[in-house]
Amino acid sequence: MTELAVQEGTWKNGKFYFPVRVYYEDTDAGGIVYYANYLKFAERARTEFVRMLGVNQRNGLETDEQLGFVVRHCEIDYKSSAVLDDVLEVSCAIKQLGGASAVVSQEIVRNGQLLVSLEVKVVYVSLKNKRPVRIPAELAKKMQGC
Amino acid sequence: MTELAVQEGTWKNGKFYFPVRVYYEDTDAGGIVYYANYLKFAERARTEFVRMLGVNQRNGLETDEQLGFVVRHCEIDYKSSAVLDDVLEVSCAIKQLGGASAVVSQEIVRNGQLLVSLEVKVVYVSLKNKRPVRIPAELAKKMQGC
Amino acid sequence: MTELAVQEGTWKNGKFYFPVRVYYEDTDAGGIVYYANYLKFAERARTEFVRMLGVNQRNGLETDEQLGFVVRHCEIDYKSSAVLDDVLEVSCAIKQLGGASAVVSQEIVRNGQLLVSLEVKVVYVSLKNKRPVRIPAELAKKMQGC
Amino acid sequence: MTELAVQEGTWKNGKFYFPVRVYYEDTDAGGIVYYANYLKFAERARTEFVRMLGVNQRNGLETDEQLGFVVRHCEIDYKSSAVLDDVLEVSCAIKQLGGASAVVSQEIVRNGQLLVSLEVKVVYVSLKNKRPVRIPAELAKKMQGC
Numbered sequence: 001m002t003e004l005a006v007q008e009g010t011w012k013n014g015k016f017y018f019p020v021r022v023y024y025e026d027t028d029a030g031g032i033v034y035y036a037n038y039l040k041f042a043e044r045a046r047t048e049f050v051r052m053l054g055v056n057q058r059n060g061l062e063t064d065e066q067l068g069f070v071v072r073h074c075e076i077d078y079k080s081s082a083v084l085d086d087v088l089e090v091s092c093a094i095k096q097l098g099g100a101s102a103v104v105s106q107e108i109v110r111n112g113q114l115l116v117s118l119e120v121k122v123v124y125v126s127l128k129n130k131r132p133v134r135i136p137a138e139l140a141k142k143m144q145g146c
Numbered sequence: 147m148t149e150l151a152v153q154e155g156t157w158k159n160g161k162f163y164f165p166v167r168v169y170y171e172d173t174d175a176g177g178i179v180y181y182a183n184y185l186k187f188a189e190r191a192r193t194e195f196v197r198m199l200g201v202n203q204r205n206g207l208e209t210d211e212q213l214g215f216v217v218r219h220c221e222i223d224y225k226s227s228a229v230l231d232d233v234l235e236v237s238c239a240i241k242q243l244g245g246a247s248a249v250v251s252q253e254i255v256r257n258g259q260l261l262v263s264l265e266v267k268v269v270y271v272s273l274k275n276k277r278p279v280r281i282p283a284e285l286a287k288k289m290q291g292c
Numbered sequence: 293m294t295e296l297a298v299q300e301g302t303w304k305n306g307k308f309y310f311p312v313r314v315y316y317e318d319t320d321a322g323g324i325v326y327y328a329n330y331l332k333f334a335e336r337a338r339t340e341f342v343r344m345l346g347v348n349q350r351n352g353l354e355t356d357e358q359l360g361f362v363v364r365h366c367e368i369d370y371k372s373s374a375v376l377d378d379v380l381e382v383s384c385a386i387k388q389l390g391g392a393s394a395v396v397s398q399e400i401v402r403n404g405q406l407l408v409s410l411e412v413k414v415v416y417v418s419l420k421n422k423r424p425v426r427i428p429a430e431l432a433k434k435m436q437g438c
Numbered sequence: 439m440t441e442l443a444v445q446e447g448t449w450k451n452g453k454f455y456f457p458v459r460v461y462y463e464d465t466d467a468g469g470i471v472y473y474a475n476y477l478k479f480a481e482r483a484r485t486e487f488v489r490m491l492g493v494n495q496r497n498g499l500e501t502d503e504q505l506g507f508v509v510r511h512c513e514i515d516y517k518s519s520a521v522l523d524d525v526l527e528v529s530c531a532i533k534q535l536g537g538a539s540a541v542v543s544q545e546i547v548r549n550g551q552l553l554v555s556l557e558v559k560v561v562y563v564s565l566k567n568k569r570p571v572r573i574p575a576e577l578a579k580k581m582q583g584c
Contacts, residue, residue: 006311006379007299019298023339025180025332029173029230030565035509036171036477040317043473047315071473076512081568084175087298127468130519152457152525153445165444169485171478176419181335181363185328186463193461217327222366227422233444273322276373317474319467321522326463376467 009048015091016052016146018045020108022086032081038116039074042106045090046120053142066127072101073121080115082108088115094146100124100132102143155194161237162198162292164191166254168232178227184262185220188252191236192266199288212273218247219267226261228254234261240292246270246278248289301340307383308344308438310337312400314378324373330408331366334398337382338412345434358419364393365413372407374400380407386438392416392424394435447486453529454490454584456483458546460524470519476554477512480544483528484558491580504565510539511559518553520546526553532584538562538570540581 009018020041028034050069082088089109096103101123108116124135135143155164166187174180196215228234235255242249247269254262270281281289301310312333320326342361374380381401388395393415400408416427427435447456458479466472488507520526527547534541539561546554562573573581 006313021298021336023332023336024174024176025182025335027175028170029175029177030170030506030508031175031177034171035481035512036474039474039477040315043317044313044315068468070468070516072516074473074512074514074516076514078508078510078512152459167444167482169478169482171481176360176362181366182328182331185331186461189327189463190459190461214322216322216370218370220327220366220368220370222368224362224364224366316466316468317472320462321465321467321469322462323467323469328463 007048009045009052009092011052014146015093016045016049018048018090018092020044020088020090022082022084022088024084026082027084032083033086035076035078038076038078038082038108038118041088041090041108042118042120045092045106046104046122049092049146050139053139053146067124067133068127069102069122070125070127070130071120072123075119077117078115079117080113082110082115086110092146094143095119097135097140097143099134102135153194155191155198155238157198160292161239162191162195164194164236164238166190166234166236168228168230168234170230172228173230178229179232181222181224184222184224184228184254184264187234187236187254188264188266191238191252192250192268195238195292196285199285199292213270213279214273215248215268216271216273216276217266218269221265223263224261225263226259228256228261232256238292240289241265243281243286243290245280248281299340301337301344301384303344306438307385308337308341310340310382310384312336312380312382314374314376314380316376318374319376324375325378327368327370330368330370330374330400330410333380333382333400334410334412337384337398338396338414341384341438342431345431345438359416359425360419361394361414362417362419362422363412364415367411369409370407371409372405374402374407378402384438386435387411389427389432389436391426394427445486447483447490447530449490452584453531454483454487456486456528456530458482458526458528460520460522460526462522464520465522470521471524473514473516476514476516476520476546476556479526479528479546480556480558483530483544484542484560487530487584488577491577491584505562505571506565507540507560508563508565508568509558510561513557515555516553517555518551520548520553524548530584532581533557535573535578535582537572540573 026033026037091107093105095105104120106118123132126133172179172183237253239251241251250266252264269278272279301308318325318329383399385397387397396412398410415424418425447454464471464475529545531543533543542558544556561570564571
């Protein structure tokens, strides 16, 4: 029914990019984006990255198995700050791929200037008991090329 | 093991009050508390209010029945703004009590000055199918006096 | 430098619509969007609505005058819940226009089903002292038609 | 006027602890605390830690100088998840102290079980231009002992 397309990411030179607009909700009284909120931007990008690879996270939530990625480790380097109304690009690249885990390298960039970089280790788990599960071959194969 | 008490509310003249400290996470680039975040403060107060009446929300989540309050309607009047480091008092009073619902009147006050007032209609539901369920007699009786 | 377009809204039959994707950050342990977060969606839509009318909020923040809209009153009706991965449409319509204020009527819809409706009274103020200021004639004229 | 004390931290064996209650706002559809929100808990603890050492962050915001700590780097290890209604203890310890920076070691614990550990590098800056500024001798001296 709706013809209005929601924000998606795109591929440029084999790398995934997702654009994010900074709203009041993202900022704090220091006039800049609150430090925890870059992790929200990063997860939106990872979610759209996985969606583009053909996997829907909610499907996971609704099946009996309920599989999905959870974050095990995260390293964030804050180089410069984003401010209200900024348009940011959040990239995703697979740095390392294990049987049930992956290290995702992400950069948050404004007009070519790197503001924040993240390295995020995610583990594929059964969402019920949080036990690691092998990443499905089809998804792993797609991630390998990114 | 821990002897550290977490924040609770108190009763003053028959009315429930819950204190809230304003942190960076609550503020925005306008230098004030972001308008949606007062709803977080209000819910913390309602949660502690119900806890003090002897009901634990997570118990609801873990039983088969899974009962709890959800918000159906909310009216918020923003009179003045809270800022970083403020200590606020959030009150809860039952304005109206129905079989499966209640209207809660809440005020967010700083040093006696009313900043934000809310009127929140909550409905007691089965969290699985969101269908209204009669508020347990014991809880309803306790709410009546507030 | 960037060719990646960030999410904008569109006009359909004279009404403004802004699409919002629901991410994990928006949901809560009840499995639905947390009740305060619909106010974030509503503000994103209002911001893009005003941006489309040709006004940039940050310009306001950077000039000496520092003008912008703040919320004075808000009424929210929660009819049904959004869940993870939903694509929502958030509409904006000017219900009433005063010299320094406006009442904005907003609906949050999923596949044609109304989930949440809001009525938001915003006041145009000097962000420094929060005093009401007359909405610029050009902007007021544009808002009138919406 | 108010006699209601807001949540403070305490010292145990020379280490600072701040208690945090988990509310619906902190959780996500996975039924656990959203991964970015532990950074909020960590900052609340750091803020109360600095406040206990006798420094008020807002004073910084209001003076001409406007000094304060900003996060430069952050490493987070997610071992286990917190859930709704949990009472957490967030600790703060100075791991390293430089002229204008400090590395803070933080642990988020539930009933003696370590859930999340963080290492946060903060820099003392002029909030206007974000340039590093020497930590005041009095504050540095107090931090040294923690």
